[in-house]
Amino acid sequence: MTIAREKPPSIILQGGRHAGIRRWLWAVALLVFVMVVVGGATRLTGSGLSITEWKPITGALPPLSAEAWASEFAKYRESPQYRLLNQGMDLGEFQFIYWWEWGHRQLGRFIGLVYLAGFLVVAARRLLPWRQTLILFGMGLLLGLQGAIGWIMVASGLEPGMIAVAPVKLTLHLTFAGLFFASIVAFATWLTPPRRIEPSKARGMAWLLLALLFGQIALGGLVAGSRAGFTYNTWPLMDGALVPDAQTLFVRPSFWENFVDNAALVQFNHRLGAYLLLALALWHAVSLRRAAPGSGGAKRATVIAGLTLAQGLLGIVTLLLVVPLWAGLAHQALGFLVLAMGVVHVTRTQGGARA
Template sequence: MDQPVSQTRSSTSHAGIRRWLWIVAALVFVMVIVGGATRLTGSGLSITEWKPITGALPPLSEAAWAAEFEKYRASPQYQLLNAGMALAEFKFIYWWEWGHRQLGRFIGLVYLAGFLVVALRRLLPWRRTLTLFGMGLLLGLQGAIGWIMVASGLEPGMVAVAPVKLTLHLTFAGLFFASVIAFATSLTPPRRIEPRRGRAVAWLLLALLFLQIALGGLVAGARAGFTLNTWPLMDGALVPPASMLFAQNPFWENFVDNVALVQFNHRLGAYLLLAVALWHMLWLRRVMPGSGAAKRATAISGLVLAQSALGIVTLLLVVPLWAGLAHQALGFTVLAMGVVHLTRTEGAAVGSRQ
């Protein structure tokens, strides 16, 4: 019997929606890498104003460049860290930050255009459309957090953004990225229906991935990767003494600003994540050999192992640009795989229910 026209139209619409969402996810992935380069090149505070509309235009004349440079020269970062910087050097860091902000604007436009098509043409049930609207609000919030982060670095005495706000910026980027991938995956009918095994561990894996991304944000914000560049020992010990890990007052500041504790926590997070990923893989390969879940768990374990090795290399080489960016990119690749695995484990494919 012929397929109903409405169902054919729905399947076609879902294919288009999936393509749109995967494009958004790819753009966010690139955005994360560009953001990492902006941070590692010290470019994030080069633009001292937030102008969502007019800020899209860069300086177009020498006078405009001089005015922009003068604003930066009034910032604490210039006065305390980059005093004497030439205009050509300023242009280098300016273009990194400008490109980062333009990519953010472009992602917002691509997402808005796609959402309007879905909403106006009623391509999805209203609950799903409302979810997309909420994801759009999350994207807008991420942009606002980005400016709050930059503003923290323009406070008197600051030469970089506050680690906690950088961590929030990175974590919310991960949340939006994960939501886009989960939605796109849920719109893709699975090749075969499998028992829902390992759901709790899939959730645990995703939670650990987000925790590790947050801990990595603190490492980046505190520049903890530029110290204690040995492995597996830290300052000659597997576990540094409490006098090193908790040297600051008040106590809670150690978890944000103490480079020893920040780096130690990131190491512990990596060990825990790797252990859970390997256990999950071995269990699924035993109880569901050859299944899609077992294959996904195997892929996740391989990615986590590669990410751990890359993290060690990045630390030992004292965070060269290429290694820092590769470490961040691979981290979000693992996150994407973790989201796909959980979404499939939950059996949330719309195509299987329609």
């Protein structure tokens, strides 16, 4: 029994060789997690459209004089959001929303620099085989694409008649953040030696759970983008029924438009996604605990089920309280923690660390 639990020499070697890479990747993952929370605060405070230009280099400097602040404020006063929603805002109020958006963008720049620096060290010193280095390069491209999507999202909110960004583009921005975050967590987990080697079980179910987690995050993005959380603030009933009538769910003339712009259907789909995800997570945990009690897979599945249940309860609280800032941010943060655990679970069920 003792021999069976010993780690193969290749995995022990890998654990020592790649400790620095793992620390770098986990640091990037933590920064992305913070970025998601800051992004949520930027959205909930209505700050995302306060900077109306995209200057990747010179935009790193904030206004440093009264004249510079006046210039930035003048640009914002030309935006549809100011004219239609924030007419009469004074300079102090503008500075509040400006700093949120500026901080969000600076954090994005910092993440890019940290990732680039780590990648250059890995590539220059050939710390990983070329295939894994190429994967890291592709992940860097994904990070750069995420930044571009962020500006496309902001630009959608600067179009005539808009007071917020387009829900679909906000969802795309959030989903790509989730993809990059998941890739970082997966790579770091892949390089982390498991405590013990165990047979891979329930791979298909682990992947299905992860797919549903991504789907639920995307649905959450649509809820945030359409501000659907500020309506139908009751549970378990919605508009007085478990299932609202068709006239409520499909009020838009275009059938598909209801799925992104109709607050009733967007929120209803997010509720259904939560029920389905929780049911599957609980069933997966019970199944693994019966099939392989005490195994790492069973423990991970149990943690995922517990986090999913907590996330569902927090979502209900957020809805009933009409999305206060603390609850909205906690709900978004916990969603990404569940995603991280789902990624770890999938990575481990694929066979754990490799030499």
